[in-house]
Amino acid sequence: xxxxxxxxxxxxxxxxxxxxxxxxxxxxxxxxxxxxxxxxxxxxxxxxxxxxxxxxxxxxxxxxxxxxxxxxxxxxxxxxxxxxxxxxxxxxxxxxxxxxxxxxxxxxxxxxxxxxxxxxxxxxxxxxxxxxxxxxxxxxxxxxxxxxxxxxxxxxxxxxxxxxxxxxxxxxxxxxxxxxxxxxxxxxxxxxxxxxxxxxxxxxxxxxxxxxxxxxxxxxxxxxxxxxxxxxxxxxxxxxxxxxxxxxxxxxxxxxxxxxxxxxxxxxxxxxxxxxxxxxxxxxxxxxxxxxxxxxxxxxxxxxxxxxxxxxxxxxxxxxxxxxxxxxxxxxxxxxxxxxxxxxxxxxxxxxxxxxxxxx
Numbered sequence: 001x002x003x004x005x006x007x008x009x010x011x012x013x014x015x016x017x018x019x020x021x022x023x024x025x026x027x028x029x030x031x032x033x034x035x036x037x038x039x040x041x042x043x044x045x046x047x048x049x050x051x052x053x054x055x056x057x058x059x060x061x062x063x064x065x066x067x068x069x070x071x072x073x074x075x076x077x078x079x080x081x082x083x084x085x086x087x088x089x090x091x092x093x094x095x096x097x098x099x100x101x102x103x104x105x106x107x108x109x110x111x112x113x114x115x116x117x118x119x120x121x122x123x124x125x126x127x128x129x130x131x132x133x134x135x136x137x138x139x140x141x142x143x144x145x146x147x148x149x150x151x152x153x154x155x156x157x158x159x160x161x162x163x164x165x166x167x168x169x170x171x172x173x174x175x176x177x178x179x180x181x182x183x184x185x186x187x188x189x190x191x192x193x194x195x196x197x198x199x200x201x202x203x204x205x206x207x208x209x210x211x212x213x214x215x216x217x218x219x220x221x222x223x224x225x226x227x228x229x230x231x232x233x234x235x236x237x238x239x240x241x242x243x244x245x246x247x248x249x250x251x252x253x254x255x256x257x258x259x260x261x262x263x264x265x266x267x268x269x270x271x272x273x274x275x276x277x278x279x280x281x282x283x284x285x286x287x288x289x290x291x292x293x294x295x296x297x298x299x300x301x302x303x304x305x306x307x308x309x310x311x312x313x314x315x316x317x318x319x320x321x322x323x324x325x326x327x328x329x330x331x332x333x334x335x336x337x338x339x340x341x342x343x344x345x346x347x348x349x350x351x352x353x354x355x356x357x358x359x360x
Contacts (some may be wrong), residue, residue, distance in 0.1 A: 006026075008022070023036075029050060039120070058193060082109060086311070091331075132151045147178060162357060177343070186350065187321055191280055201276050202278075207233070207262055210260045231256075239298060251340045257312055276320070282358030284356045285355055288337050
């Protein structure tokens with residue numbers, strides 16, 4: 001069942017005079033999502049607690065100019081390639097592709113001019129869904145091929161369980177061989193935006209393996225079992241329970257910032273990748289996806305310099321990202337699932353952030 005209504009209002013104006021609009025989707029149980037056309041950013045997602053009280057469960061910034069600053073990914077569509085590509089280069093059909101480097105020696109989240117910093121066109125805003133479109137020209141940020149992308153946001157609900165959620169469908173085509181890896185970069189805090197640390201949230205991941213990284217957060221190429229490590233979330237564990245252990249991977253990333261390999265993801269139907277419970281409010285979030293991996297990032301580099309929509313400073317550990325994706329650096333790792341897209345093919349991906357009835 002789709003969202004019951006969509007409302008539009010201006011959000012701000014870019015330096016070139018382009019108007020940025022905000023769309024509010026309202027659905028079952030009062031759940032609301034607010035999305036702006038700059039970066040396709042989810043600026044708010046309001047979900048009820050066990051008492052039925054709505055709170056925004058994603059971190060956000062109060063002004064458009066806060067989102068346009070370099071390196072801001074809050075709630076945005078990430079592309080052309082989510083996560084990192086080593087040294088900003090890879091080989092494609094015998095030719096070296098050179099990308100914009102913006103994260104130490106590596107390319108991160110599509111480069112400094114990635115999809116998070118682009119103005120998206122509204123293709124439609126009716127029937128309970130907001131469809132955003134963007135054409136990424138050949139050579140943008142170094143990527144080959146002109147890529148036409150659409151991203152559809154819709155609020156959903158189950159008529160039996162009354163579970164509701166935010167569904168994101170991605171689609172893309174290209175005119176020449178390229179690579180693609182799209183995700184959403186929302187920071188979640190189920191206790192409510194600005195409420196403090198997410199270390200008390202309980203996390204379950206449907207993942208018995210993960211991909212360790214080197215000193216620059218590039219996968220080593222290994223796929224390692226999580227059993228017996230602080231990366232074992234196959235049963236629910238508080239996020240903060242082991243985050244300060246001296247495990248080398250936690251030290252390198254200053255916490256969790258790793259790709260987990262989702263178990264049982266083989267077809268085109270979304271499978272459960274993660275489940276998060278916030279005991280204080282009773283809110284529960286389940287992440288379902290068609291992607292083979294999920295990046296778990298615990299806001300390790302939030303340093304208190306940004307003030308959120310609720311007037312509180314964001315500090316380390318105040319938000320949890322669950323970025324459904326193909327694996328980082330896949331263009332340089334033939335052993336990883338391929339991120340290649342050819343002319344005549346259609347890239348499709350679906351992720352659902354589902355909110356079951358609160359517990360307790």
